[in-house]
Amino acid sequence: MNRVTIHPTAEVSEKSEIGENTKIWHHSQVRENSKIGSNCILGKNVYIDINVIIGNNVKIQNNVSVYDGVIIEDGVQVGPHACFTNDKFPRAINPDGQLKGGSDWEIDKTIVKYGASIGAHSVIVCGTTIGKFALVGAGSVVTKNVPDHALVYGNPAKIQGYVCLCGHKLKPSQSKGSPGYCEICKKDLTNR
């Protein structure tokens, strides 16, 4: 199957690139020069800004805004209402009182790595990297890099433990060098 599903109320730029089997739902908007992989799902009222890059098998839920400067790798889940940013010094006007123009903004990059999950209603301050299979809890304000497999939450988000590929919290491992044991997967995590 080589079909992209775009709901009639969604607006997808012809200058964007969308992979096969990707579904884009109600009132979502995908702007020019963005690239979305295959088998992705974009929920209701998702906004994909110019230049955004999204991998394969990515699920982005309702009301998520992804801005220019953000890269989302394969297998990432972005929970509902999550918000990315790209400007650390947001001002509508310059110090002289004139409205800022396109060249007045400096964009800070954000990367969400393979398999990571961003919890519902979180905000990711730009300039950060969310590690592989990291898990950002609901309602978090992420202001720093998140290591691979780390569980973070709070405002500001802090490391609260480590999680397995499956999302469950790891227990201390008996094996030397293993970051932890998953009681659900019944095994030690071998590579972080």
Place this chain on the structure above:
Amino acid sequence: MNRVTIHPTAEVSEKSEIGENTKIWHHSQVRENSKIGSNCILGKNVYIDINVIIGNNVKIQNNVSVYDGVIIEDGVQVGPHACFTNDKFPRAINPDGQLKGGSDWEIDKTIVKYGASIGAHSVIVCGTTIGKFALVGAGSVVTKNVPDHALVYGNPAKIQGYVCLCGHKLKPSQSKGSPGYCEICKKDLTNR
């Protein structure tokens, strides 16, 4: 009057059930097998997932997402931008790297009881019960059950006092057994 108002830009499934005098505003979506009572108001861009149950006299404001597994009883107010959840271990992919399918999710239930209010821009982690006439302050991250009449706020939300039916904070009561006195309603609260 036996009229349901549905704005032309809203999408309401024919397989949902909507009570009389309920109003559903711009760009809202109500999915199949959900049930909404009478005299409810759904604001702009509200999302009601499959299987959601909502009572009578419920007000749900702009940009609220209510997911499968959530029950909202009569007389509840859900403030703007509030977000429910239903998955404690959110992952887009299984540990083998394959995209998760419908049967790979386990849904945790959430109940919001009679007369409770969820503050603007809050997130309710699934598996919790919000008690009768409880009040969740704006911007809260609710991770635990909230007792009847409790005022909670913060990230994570903690009990900060108790409130009357009218929403005002209770003062200590002179009457034995009363949970508090309301200076606005001029009476002791008798049943929590």
Place this chain on the structure above:
Amino acid sequence: MNRVTIHPTAEVSEKSEIGENTKIWHHSQVRENSKIGSNCILGKNVYIDINVIIGNNVKIQNNVSVYDGVIIEDGVQVGPHACFTNDKFPRAINPDGQLKGGSDWEIDKTIVKYGASIGAHSVIVCGTTIGKFALVGAGSVVTKNVPDHALVYGNPAKIQGYVCLCGHKLKPSQSKGSPGYCEICKKDLTNR
């Protein structure tokens, strides 16, 4: 140029007043008796309630809700997903169990002053004033007044320093009476 741009999917009341060169994007809604100045940008799914007053050169990003009782002065930036409120005691029903009507709400006013910035995904509890060129960090819950040029963030938001017109944090100044020195603008801030 005396042109207002309104995207075909936006709904702007004929009883609102919109200044020249203002742009209103996808699925946004501007209600009756609101007033928006010139050179403003309203992003996707912005909601402007009745009676809201917005100045010139204001940028309001995706999914922002601005409610009756809010005044936004010139040059303000409101980041994506930010939410205003206008009711300190939100209840859907009165103590007698009847649905609240229009006259049962008391509106608390909120003012955002000239040049201020509201960070992404923040909520502003009503009854507060955000000072000139103040900067509210991403994910903040603002519950108190914010002084001019203050940087606040957190839940609840607290003062974390002071910022320049350009948005950068001020260093201590050598000049008597100056609130701080900006290393970017290479000058002392003279008037707060």
